[in-house]
Amino acid sequence: MKYLDEYRDGDVAQKIVGEMRRIQTRPWVLMEVCGGQTHAIVKNGIDHLLPEGVELVHGPGCPVCVTPLEMIDKAHAIARQPKVIFCSFGDMLRVPGSHGDLFTIKSLGGDVRVVYSPLDCLKIARANPDKQVVFFAIGFETTAPANAMLAWRAREQQVDNVSLLVSHVLVPPALEAILQSPDNRVQGFLGPGHVCAVMGYREYEPISARYRVPIVVTGFEPIDILHGTLMTLRQLEEGRAVVENQYSRVLGADGNKPAQALVSRVFEVGDRKWRGIGNIPMSGFRLREEFARQDAEKLFDVAEIATLEPEICISGQILRGIRKPHDCPAFGTLCTPQRPLGATMVSAEGACAAYYAYGRHLQPPIVACAPATVHG
Amino acid sequence: MCLAIPGKVIETFDQAGMLMGKVQFGGIVREACLEYVPETQIGDYVLVHVGFAISRIDEAEAERTYQALRDLDQLTELEAPVVEEYPQ
Numbered sequence: 001m002k003y004l005d006e007y008r009d010g011d012v013a014q015k016i017v018g019e020m021r022r023i024q025t026r027p028w029v030l031m032e033v034c035g036g037q038t039h040a041i042v043k044n045g046i047d048h049l050l051p052e053g054v055e056l057v058h059g060p061g062c063p064v065c066v067t068p069l070e071m072i073d074k075a076h077a078i079a080r081q082p083k084v085i086f087c088s089f090g091d092m093l094r095v096p097g098s099h100g101d102l103f104t105i106k107s108l109g110g111d112v113r114v115v116y117s118p119l120d121c122l123k124i125a126r127a128n129p130d131k132q133v134v135f136f137a138i139g140f141e142t143t144a145p146a147n148a149m150l151a152w153r154a155r156e157q158q159v160d161n162v163s164l165l166v167s168h169v170l171v172p173p174a175l176e177a178i179l180q181s182p183d184n185r186v187q188g189f190l191g192p193g194h195v196c197a198v199m200g201y202r203e204y205e206p207i208s209a210r211y212r213v214p215i216v217v218t219g220f221e222p223i224d225i226l227h228g229t230l231m232t233l234r235q236l237e238e239g240r241a242v243v244e245n246q247y248s249r250v251l252g253a254d255g256n257k258p259a260q261a262l263v264s265r266v267f268e269v270g271d272r273k274w275r276g277i278g279n280i281p282m283s284g285f286r287l288r289e290e291f292a293r294q295d296a297e298k299l300f301d302v303a304e305i306a307t308l309e310p311e312i313c314i315s316g317q318i319l320r321g322i323r324k325p326h327d328c329p330a331f332g333t334l335c336t337p338q339r340p341l342g343a344t345m346v347s348a349e350g351a352c353a354a355y356y357a358y359g360r361h362l363q364p365p366i367v368a369c370a371p372a373t374v375h376g
Numbered sequence: 377m378c379l380a381i382p383g384k385v386i387e388t389f390d391q392a393g394m395l396m397g398k399v400q401f402g403g404i405v406r407e408a409c410l411e412y413v414p415e416t417q418i419g420d421y422v423l424v425h426v427g428f429a430i431s432r433i434d435e436a437e438a439e440r441t442y443q444a445l446r447d448l449d450q451l452t453e454l455e456a457p458v459v460e461e462y463p464q
Binding site for chain 2: 034035036039040043061063089090113114115116117118119120123124126139140142143145146149153157192194195197198220221249250251256258259262348
């Protein structure tokens with residue numbers, strides 16, 4: 001525990017908040033992008049520590065949340081097939097599709113397995129040559145190098161019975177979609193630390209310049225988040241809009257070059273639908289044509305599945321920072337982590353699930369700031 | 377699930393041409409692919425995401441991050457079952 005104090009210390013937190021109070025002249029709305037940051041903010045009540053008028057809204061950085069329902073249904077349709085071993089990270093198992101979740105399929109005799117690493121699928125495939133092993137390859141840029149390596153090794157080693165159902169999303173196009181929206185409220189971003197550990201942060205510089213918005217790449221410990229918030233606030237108050245790195249003890253501007261190299265050999269950028277938000281142009285990865293044999297969407301004839309999301313759910317507006325969980329009449333009543341109605345409740349990293357987990361459905365919302373204009 | 381977990385590299389080995397390591401996370405040891413941090417030496421600390429080291433960090437950062445993740449209940453992926461290599 002010897003290294004912890006500096007990053008937990010209440011005095012340090014108070015000093016940072018005091019500095020925010022000193023420099024702040026007007027209300028500001030900032031968005032943390034990463035679901036891990038959202039979780040840390042709600043768990044530690046960081047949003048309640050901030051000065052009045054500094055509001056944190058919660059971004060789209062939860063990969064499980066934004067995986068479209070159609071893709072989940074597609075995964076389930078494949079997982080139900082008799083000669084298939086369907087592999088997934090643990091957090092996708094409880095996400096309901098239109099008809100039950102992967103646990104249900106497993107309980108009905110489907111071979112559904114949780115894996116730690118995508119490479120586990122190669123081992124499973126070699127041990128089961130008469131089965132097709134399908135991996136549900138979801139995630140942001142942090143996960144892409146791992147999923148890319150599975151496709152690469154499967155092709156190199158000619159393990160022909162392994163394929164990937166890819167639903168990969170990218171952070172920068174999502175930030176642009178948020179900023180382009182006519183009802184956008186976000187004036188500054190806390191950028192996602194571990195995404196940038198892979199990708200670096202140079203790709204955020206054109207966004208920051210084009211939209212005049214500060215982006216501060218931030219860690220996810222309480223003091224990191226407070227520090228990132230202060231750095232963003234300082235830029236806003238000084239009229240600056242650049243990319244800064246709060247998390248320099250972990251990452252640099254260029255990210256991990258070997259990882260980026262393999263990702264771009266395996267994946268290409270294409271349009272991607274985000275649950276709650278809709279289609280965002282050039283916002284995801286798909287397998288390149290050379291990896292058609294590893295592409296589960298090409299191997300399995302799963303027709304487009306029409307899905308219907310409940311009209312009451314406002315997760316699309318929550319993911320874009322326009323509204324918060326308490327603004328939803330279903331939050332904590334009709335919609336709970338046990339029976340989620342939409343994107344932001346399906347994973348622990350979603351804003352609604354985090355608010356619910358820490359008892360905020362039992363408390364009135366804390367209105368810490370001057371009323372911000374909410375359209376729509 | 378975008379968070380990476382810090383651990384200490386206690387062994388490195390080659391697996392069919394791929395640089396791998398055994399990485400210790402608290403009391404749990406798991407295999408991790410080291411292809412993306414090829415300069416890694418035994419004793420180094422790395423951030424591991426879904427079985428892949430994505431960057432090297434110092435010991436102080438490793439300890440801080442590990443405790444922070446434990447506080448956030450973000451270590452459960454380490455409990456996923458171990459898949460043994462099929463005998464070739």
